[in-house]
Amino acid sequence: MAIQRTFSIIKPDATKRNLTGAIAAEFEAAGLRIIASKRLHLTKAQAGVFYAVHAERPFYDELCTYMASEPIVAQVLEGEDAIAKNREVMGATDPAEAAPGTIRAKYALSKGENSVHGSDAPETAAEEIAYFFSGLELVG
Ligand code: CDP
Ligand code: MG
Numbered sequence: 001m002a003i004q005r006t007f008s009i010i011k012p013d014a015t016k017r018n019l020t021g022a023i024a025a026e027f028e029a030a031g032l033r034i035i036a037s038k039r040l041h042l043t044k045a046q047a048g049v050f051y052a053v054h055a056e057r058p059f060y061d062e063l064c065t066y067m068a069s070e071p072i073v074a075q076v077l078e079g080e081d082a083i084a085k086n087r088e089v090m091g092a093t094d095p096a097e098a099a100p101g102t103i104r105a106k107y108a109l110s111k112g113e114n115s116v117h118g119s120d121a122p123e124t125a126a127e128e129i130a131y132f133f134s135g136l137e138l139v140g
Helices: 012-016 020-029 044-050 060-067 082-090 103-107 122-132
Strands: 003-010 033-040 072-080 116-118
Touching: 003 020, 003 082, 003 122, 012 020, 012 060, 012 072, 020 033, 020 072, 020 082, 020 103, 044 060, 044 122, 072 082, 082 103, 082 116
Parallel strands: none
Antiparallel strands: 003 072, 003 116, 033 072
């Protein structure tokens, strides 16, 4: 499997509880290298663009309000099979269904406030990285 890049967000519930370092350490322990990182406070409109794929879902408005409620930390992770590896380290969307030891099992508060975002495919990873970072900010 080739070296890939994926996009990650440490979400508002996690930054609020001072879990940025703990979550970053989980990525690094899994062999994912943090090659870009920045802390931002999104507007609801910016969160809406990021999650536009979910615009028709019943949870969309609440999701956008939550994503703009506190700062986030946007990161690019690089490594072997990084997209799937990150999803594995994150665990299932709903912490009640997340495998033991995963970030969401350890830290998530609920299906909505679930501590991390991770890209789900190469195309979405490329789009999401480009939404948050310029090429000059990716230092592999
Ligand atoms: O983040 P992930 O890819 O695992 O899940 P998603 O299906 O792409 O949903 C994006 C985000 O919307 C989730 O991470 C949750 O924060 C939120 N969500 C929600 O609040 N309620 C749901 N029933 C499903 C997702
Ligand atoms: Mg998703």
